[in-house]
Amino acid sequence: MTQVADETFPLTRIREDTPGVNEVVHFNNCGSALPPTPVLETVINHLKREASIGGYEAADEAQERLNAVYDSTAKLIGSQAHEIAVIENATRAWDMAVYGYKFSPGDRVLLCRAEYVSNVIALLQLKERHQIEIVVIDDDEYGQIDLVHLEEELAKGAEMVTLTHTPTSGGLINPAERVGALCNAYDTFFVLDACQSIGQTPINVKEIGCQVLSATSRKYLRGPRGVGFLYVEESALDRIEPPFLDLRAATWTSDMGYEIVDGAKRFENWETNFAGKLGLGAAIDYALDLTVEKTSIRLKALAEILRSRLVSLNHLSIHDQGEDKGGIVTFSIEGLESEVVSQKLRAQKINTSTTAPGAARLDLDHRGIPTVVRASTHYYNSEEEVDIFVSAVDRLSN
Secondary structure (H helix, E strand, O other): OOOOOOOOOOHHHHHHOOHHHHOOEEOEOOOOOOOOHHHHHHHHHHHHHHHHHOHHHHHHHOHHHHHHHHHHHHHHHOOOHHHEEEEOOHHHHHHHHHOOEOOOOOOEEEEEOOOOHHHHHHHHHHHHHHOOEEEEEOEOOOOOEOHHHHHHHHHHOOOEEEEEOOOOOOOEOOOHHHHHHHHHHOOOEEEEEOOOOEOOEOOOHHHHOOOEEEEEOOOOOOOOOOOEEEEEOHHHHHHEOOOOOOOOOEEEEEOOEEEEOOOHHHHOOOOOOHHHHHHHHHHHHHHHHHOHHHHHHHHHHHHHHHHHHHOOOOOEEEOOOOOOEOOEEEEEEOOEOHHHHHHHHHOOOEEOEEEOHHHOHHHHHHHOOOOEEEEEOOOOOOHHHHHHHHHHHHHHHO
């Protein structure tokens, strides 16, 4: 039996808070984690209030709790509440900042090989729109962003660095603080995609030194789908003009005039998922109560145990890179399509997901790796679930 050392960790209470563990072995946390009961109840109760008294009225009634979501989010990442916008997902949060950045022709944007597919597609569109130059920074010997190459390109001049903290295609955690230090030294705008890392590893935006951070609710924060958030450093707000505005983001000041509102709420829409927003707040409060510092240790330990067990199986290859690895474990089985592996596991009520080379061309495709299975651990997973998972994969690989 595998063991994770920390007898003080309240696993029993956490699993009691997580009804989904009675239904499935859930190793698809990097896709969408199982929410705890406080999150579930928060979302459902608000929907019930909308049904009982009306949507506008329910939002007015919940205004104090809605405002508190910004305070909780700021506490989670070490920012200020007015630097936070709640947006429908991490990709749209990233888009609001990067599409709104005031690029000039010839500006150089540096990105890592682990960059998320939607971010790369957006940058390619912006390249056509603004005639910017995109430079891919190589991986180092560990498979993470090469800091030597990054500094060489920064020294040539760069307007922006975009970094995916933890990729969709593997377990590495990029050295965000070291990237931030280099960006600061060369006065370069730094955008961090924390979609997979928020809730998985401790994040402090002031220590990292990023001007923008985008994140989601549904993954390691264990919140509802369809909601995320954007951090924009106060000093960076005037360097970005939201690509679209409405009455939430701006005030109509005269027949032919308007003013953009103060703070990061300029990136929000008036119409939003209020139940999801409250659910995000509940998920963050749950994470803050346990502390990400503590939960991160457990989920990483579970992932390391899983890797060590899987690597010994026949015909199986692990594809994770990085000096610092998180909860995502990627692998493939010789002679079996990864989609088939995932489907066969799901038939046994074991959840995983897959990533294809087309969604990670600068990483998987560059390394010549086919579609991989993603098995992602969370702190609520048990050692017994690791054993169940490994046994199921072993049967498939033989």
